[in-house]
Amino acid sequence: xxxxxxxxxxxxxxxxxxxxxxxxxxxxxxxxxxxxxxxxxxxxxxxxxxxxxxxxxxxxxxxxxxxxxxxxxxxxxxxxxxxxxxxxxxxxxxxxxxxxxxxxxxxxxxxxxxxxxxxxxxxxxxxxxxxxxxxxxxxxxxxxxxxxxxxxxxxxxxxxxxxxxxxxxxxxxxxxxxxxxxxxxx
Numbered sequence: 524x525x526x527x528x529x530x531x532x533x534x535x536x537x538x539x540x541x542x543x544x545x546x547x548x549x550x551x552x553x554x555x556x557x558x559x560x561x562x563x564x565x566x567x568x569x570x571x572x573x574x575x576x577x578x579x580x581x582x583x584x585x586x587x588x589x590x591x592x593x594x595x596x597x598x599x600x601x602x603x604x605x606x607x608x609x610x611x612x613x614x615x616x617x618x619x620x621x622x623x624x625x626x627x628x629x630x631x632x633x634x635x636x637x638x639x640x641x642x643x644x645x646x647x648x649x650x651x652x653x654x655x656x657x658x659x660x661x662x663x664x665x666x667x668x669x670x671x672x673x674x675x676x677x678x679x680x681x682x683x684x685x686x687x688x689x690x691x692x693x694x695x696x697x698x699x700x701x702x703x704x705x706x707x708x709x
Contacts, residue, residue, distance in 0.1 A: 660704035
């Protein structure tokens with residue numbers, strides 16, 4: 524059995540390559556083409572990482588039919604060791620993705636058009652289960668899907684200097700939805 528310990532200590536700080544970005548945020552009605560875009564990138568990622576055992580999932584609002592979303596495809600890729608960037612980062616960059624975030628336990632690359640974000644986490648990271656829990660629950664619960672979309676629409680009436688601040692502002696509602704999802708799972 525392979526050693527499950529990281530090869531080296533992880534990064535200690537958050538590095539936002541390119542710094543904070545002020546981007547126009549807007550929601551689009553659900554677009555069935557988002558799933559096709561995900562499948563194209565899933566293939567691209569799998570081809571790039573063919574030498575590495577990974578799991579790839581479509582997450583975020585674009586993965587939930589019927590939910591309005593920012594037209595950014597979010598993908599989570601799980602790797603054995605987040606600190607072993609040589610196993611995944613260089614090949615993803617060579618496949619056309621750009622490094623955007625390097626932080627403890629998480630890396631994020633994206634397309635130059637900024638329409639696909641690929642989040643890289645370790646297989647055992649609880650955040651992966653949280654992403655999938657939220658996605659799967661929103662796919663089946665119309666009331667929480669409506670609540671989440673309404674929250675996003677209300678927040679987008681404000682000006683946001685940083686997409687991370689917008690994401691943080693949704694966290695209370697997301698936590699409540701995940702708590703209900705966990706309760707239904709038990």
